[in-house]
Each structure stands twice: as structure tokens, then as C-alpha cells.
Amino acid sequence: MREGVEWAVHCCINLSFISPDRAVPAARLAAFHDLPTAYLNKQLNALGRAGIVSSRSGPRGGFRLGREPEKITLMDVAAAIDGSARAFLCTGIRHQGPAGRIAGPAGHRTPCTVSQAFSRAELAWRRRLARQTIAGLADEVRRANPAAPDHVRHWFDRT
Amino acid sequence: MREGVEWAVHCCINLSFISPDRAVPAARLAAFHDLPTAYLNKQLNALGRAGIVSSRSGPRGGFRLGREPEKITLMDVAAAIDGSARAFLCTGIRHQGPAGRIAGPAGHRTPCTVSQAFSRAELAWRRRLARQTIAGLADEVRRANPAAPDHVRHWFDRT
DNA sequence: GGCCCTGTACTCGGATAGTTATTGTCCGAGTCCTACTGG
């Protein structure tokens, strides 16, 4: 899993603490966690293409959440950054070489047992991620440190 | 996930169809699925280090399962090939820069909410993989095509 | 005084290098079988 996923999730949580009518430039988001600005911008672009954040150029421009934090799941963020391709790709080696000739044409009709097994595990992973929302994580942060949201908001309010 | 995981699982299933007192060279396993011999050998080495297969050099040498197929899980194989490191690595960016100064030293005592969320999902994935054994998959193959085990065994018996 | 226009500064977005991880290949160390030689 790419490192940018971690950055993206933290940025989304931070944005959820900030008034939705206020856009935050990538440079500011990067400075908050001491990250490379240009590269974080790239990740935020990916979030923008997925509709998770909306972007705006020019002065007073920047990024803001594209929809309510209750409707943004970790699965959405992970898919936007990492791609939604399966981790386990069945390349169909059971059809290659002598193995394929043994199974015969009938083998093509039955699904690949190995692929199914990994798909089941991956589905469990996806379901779990799809259940966690940015709003939910923000609440957990608030519970651990009730003052955090205000502190974050104030820091980003400073010019 | 690395491609070698697929190869390794299929090889383990094939080995489970073959008499345990008979070793199969990597070249033969590779030929069965038309795979690059040397690279498959590399993957089998990794399985050997994990104890999933046992290896033997020289004539009549090769690989065989290191323990009963009921005791080899997909998690074991995936960990042997791909490594057992977490997919999501928490680099602790919440402690970097102004964010860390806002949270203060207290922030270091509370666990990272984001990391925990991803860990939960990954745990679900691991549990699911740990429940599937090579023996289980072999049974599924047998159910889909009862003649398959014999065909495989006979093919590998041919010199 | 109000409106329009131009210039400027700011921000995103995609095109461009550098670096790490993965894939693929090769040759040496070790082992077992086989055939030969000597008793």
C-alpha cells in the first residue's frame, strides 16, 4: 500500500475539522505534517478525480472536502490513491502449459479456486474499510483529545 | 501482492496431489504451468525457508511439502513470499511538524486512530487467509474435477 | 463616485527525472547415482 494513503486520510480528517466554505492550499496541508508539498499535491489531485475533495485554483483556492465526511470511507480514499485493482491478480496459470491441457476446455468454465479464496479475503478487507468513515475517525480523534479540532482549525486559520 | 504468491499456491496444491515420498524438481513444477524455471525456484526457496516445503539437492532431489497440507494456510504462503510486513505502515506523520506540536507529548501516548482502522481491516484479511488451507483448496479442486488429482499425479510420474 | 480593465500574485494540474522494489537470469556448492577397477 502506497504511503500517500496515510497522508490522504490525515488530510481528509483535518479538512473535516475546517469550515466547508474555506479552501486550504496543498502547501498549507503539507506544512502541517511536514510533508513534501508537490507530492502531496499529486495525491490530492487523485482525491479530486475521485470526487473526495473539490479543488479550486488561484488566490483563496485550495482543497476542501467534496462531500460530507460521513460519506467518505477509507475504502474510497485507498481506492483513489492506490487504485481499485485487486491485490491478487489471477493470471490464469492453471490454463498454461500441460496443466491447461489436462483440465481441458471444461477447466475454463469452472472458476479458479485459488483466485476465489483470495477474493474472499480481499472482500473482507474491503468491507471493513468501507465501514470506516472519515467522520467516524474524526470522532475517535475528538474523543481522545477533545481540544484537537479547535487547535487544528485555529492553526489553519492563521494566515 | 507479488505474482509469485499465485505460483506458490498452485505448486503447493499440485504437490499435495503427489506422494509425499517423492520430490519434484523446480524445473518440472515450472514446466507444468509454463513458468520461468529459475524464478519459480526462487519462490520455492522462500517456501523452504518458511518450512512450507522441504528441499533436497542432487539427483532424485526436488521439493515436497514440508508438512501436511491441512496445516499449510494461504496466510503462511503469502507471508513466505510477500513478507509478513503490514501493508499499511504508519509513519507517524501526526507527530511531524506543527501537528505534533499541537498534540503535544500526550499525543504520543494515544494510539494512531488511522493506523488502528487500517490494522482492523488487515486483520480481517489475515484471518480469512489463515482459515483457508492447501488441503481445503485441493478438496475444492477435487470436487470440481474428481479426475484432476490422478491426472496431475500421472503427469508428474512421467519421467 | 462608480465601473471597467489590466496586471499580478497565487494555486492547481499534468509532464518530467530519481530512487526503490520487483522480476528475471545465471553460475557455483552440494549430493547422489553409476560405472569402472582391483581384489
Add this chain to the structure above:
DNA sequence: CCAGTAGGACTCGGACAATAACTATCCGAGTACAGGGCC
């Protein structure tokens, strides 16, 4: 005829390149504001 031994062939195992993916960076396109000029 049997035992010991030397040779050869086979197989794994780790060291060595090629390729692809990820990470990082830069500059151009577009936008909104601000200041000045004109009506």
C-alpha cells in the same frame, strides 16, 4: 563375483542484471483579487 572408488550428472541456493513501480520535483495554465484609469 563383490566391494571400494572416482567420475559425472543433476538440483538447489544465493549472487548478479533488467525492468517496472513508486517517490519526488518542476513549470505552465487558469483564476481571483487589487490597483489604476476612464466615464
